[in-house]
Amino acid sequence: MAISLLAENPAGWAQHSFDELLRLPREEREALQLAALKLRFARMREKVPALQTLAAKQGVESIEKISDVLPVCFDHRVLKNYPLSILENRDFKRLTSWLNKLTMHDLLKVDLEGLSTIDGWLDRLTDYGMLIGTSSGTTGKLSFVPRSRDELSSWRASYLAVNYASSGVDSEKVKLPMFSAVYRGGHQMMLKIQSLFAADMAGGEEHWHTLYSGTMPADLMALSGKLQAAEERGEIEQLGLDPALLEQRTLILEQGRRKEADMEAWFGKLVEEFRGHRVKIGAPFAELYRLAKAGTEKGLKPSFAEGSVLMGGGGMKGYKDAPDNWEEIITDFFGIPKISNMYGFSECIGHMPMCDHGFFHFFPYAIPLVLDADATELPREGVQTGRLAVVDLLAETYWGGFISGDEVTMHWDEQCPCGWGGPRIEKNVRRYSEAEGGDDKITCAGSAQAYNEFMDFVAGEA
């Protein structure tokens, strides 16, 4: 190995250049990963109560080979394994003691006096040293990823590395004004990452331009279902929510309705202001496409300087009617020849950069496993399609083993023509539930999803 990496301290790995990390020979890397995994599990097994419960139940005492970790990987549900009612009732004592089982930090010492909102609770945890990121899946229930300041340094290093690797711009040295088509803050994981690192990467708060200056309240995300139901019954006042929160809700709903117009106005202004400048633009693909389409129709022609960066992500969700050449339409419009891309999910600190040959490569501090429909590990060789599980070695204070909700196609050969090593996945990532879906079975037994789809249909929105 050309660089010195310690099994005892995976956080230190993230301080090395991405280039070197992606060039580690497979055998050496896997030996190092296994050694680090053994140590990590041995330490966490006693210190993280949720892992202790799962390991005891599965009878896993120690890790001898990478596959041994699978039975003790958390199902993605574990991070939202609390009754919705305690969140809706803002029972922060119970919520805290639930979350306490997921981290080595002793959250029972956090002062919970006077809390009335979920954001307030998350802020209080931040003051204590936690950096909890939330995410909401298809059900809308919030997951809480129990990250903390202990992870911050390697988190930052890996985030800058993945940006550098996918875009070719090293934000440590080159500070580009950055446009993010999002809220400026919030505890939601993507917003949290941006609010932690974007201004730094752009060279200061004044160089980071967001669509909206406000934050996205966790309370609104957590209570959206309840708020909707209460609104329909005309009982929203009876929920006892902070009036400020309800005002914020009105504002955000309004913003949602005029988002396209806001985006175009915001972006139009930036196009003029930054003509001839080198910039970095980050947005979901669907938004990039929408901007390109609207801009082209209006005769808008950006002329950013060479070396500008377009960072996409999130698939084309919400824009299913886009033409096949949507990528070309985007690059033509922005005048930036490449769309940079990365893959990641909230539970895993390290994201994976996309190479010039369209593969997402794993850094050594994220150990992937691919599972079949029976949750058995598929061989770590050749090309395998299945559900992705990852052990995140950068998770220092909580257990980093998770089974994701994504179906991926993994290439284990480490022969990518791009020159990078590491296991790599194709860009056709999809939600595992979609893959399981299949054809149009009909039954009369109700499920929430079936019912919601039904209501959409009856309302003419399907």
Place this chain on the structure above:
Amino acid sequence: MNDTLNVPIISRGRVIMPSAGDSVVFKGRGGADFCSPDPHKHIHDLVLGDTAKLADLHQTSMANIIDFLVEFGKRLRLDDNPWLQQSFELALQAGGLAEPILRGVYDNLPHMFDPNMLTGLADKTIGLPYLDGWVPGEGKYANVRIRAIGTRQLHITAGNVPVVAGLTIIRAALTKSDVLIKAPSNDPLTSNALARTMIELDANHPVTKHLAVAYWKGGDETMDSQIIRTTRIDKITAWGGMSSVKHIQKFLSPGNDLTALNPKYSMSMIGRETFESEEAMDEAAIGLATISGFFNQTACANTRIVYVESATDEESLDKIVALGRKMVAAYAKLPAVLSTSAAAPNKELEAEMETASMEDDFFHVEGDTINGGFVLSKFPDRVDFYDKLDNRVVNFVPVASLQDVVKWCNDTTQTVGIYPETLRAQWLDTFALAGVQRLVPLRGGDPLQIYSDMHHMPPGVPHDGIEPMRRSVRWVIDMGPPQHAASLHMAA
């Protein structure tokens, strides 16, 4: 890969088999692919563009139609009907229901065609005189006559219980209507088997001449746009999950009347008196096992959540656990015609149960998705994955008062089991207002009796809170000149 099965299109007395240049392979459930003629080429075989062609059925008397259905019913015996045997085999392969249960369901088919039941069904919901002729008003309104006229119907059927196919044919025939059945992918054969049996009985009977059956993929816009036109279809009845009918909305216009028998959810309520004696707990447990377990919890009437009047202290929760254990023990004793162990585990649900069992502050989990089990919420709320409860796994939810259950009731709440009976009078109207559609007893301690009591209904009772047959005819008014000049009380 199984052999691909040939499934014909049934078109008004004709059987159209797939042939060279006219065949499409569809994916069925459980790997059972099937091959049909290309439905795109048979639009006109499926729909009735000319309403005048309904005249034959219109002129057939109800007595004749009922006689025909009764004869038809006699031929629906699994033992000697090869078409049904084929559909039975496929349904077994699809794996929705275990063999003894499925056999029971098929064995029940002939009983649906009992003459008294058929007559009652038509008479109670519509009125035989309205189907056979024009019914004059009373007294001075004798000039105003009303008749229930048959329509052209599209039924998008659910495939989780084959009874739906039989019921659809009955409802259409008893309303003197032309019917196109869109078969579900998880049961492409039952409607087909019934239709072919009917053709064998009499290919030229007006009822046979107004029955078409086909499968096309849900969301096939060409099919939906061709079929769902006011010139071709008057009434649509859509059962169950939405993926198949999602796209239909686009094509609905005033004139296409939609009856939505949408997905339903069912539950039970257990009063606190239950815990006063071991006998009462045993009786309630058998009732719960029956209502949750029959047809292996595949039906909309199966209980999935049990609300229990109880405190949430440890001692009270222990009692609910004891009730749950008795229920799971009772599953094991249910007759195989009602309920069996699952053939395979339900992985998604097991993962949910597994995760819940890790949080013993909030949940207590017992059992599995093979033999059934339960998740006890230790707080007054249902589990988040309540809509995934299946394989005879139920969620027990303690509530201080049954009044608290109202907030979980709505239009999707179909059947509610009650124990003990003393709750009924107290809560009936409350829950009727909250949206529930049927309250049933759980008492008795004998599973077959409980199941039978739950289904002991006269012909023509409402279905999911509505009367589908009444909605699927056209009510036409014939207003002749009054018998004597109406006196005009107008101020000069």
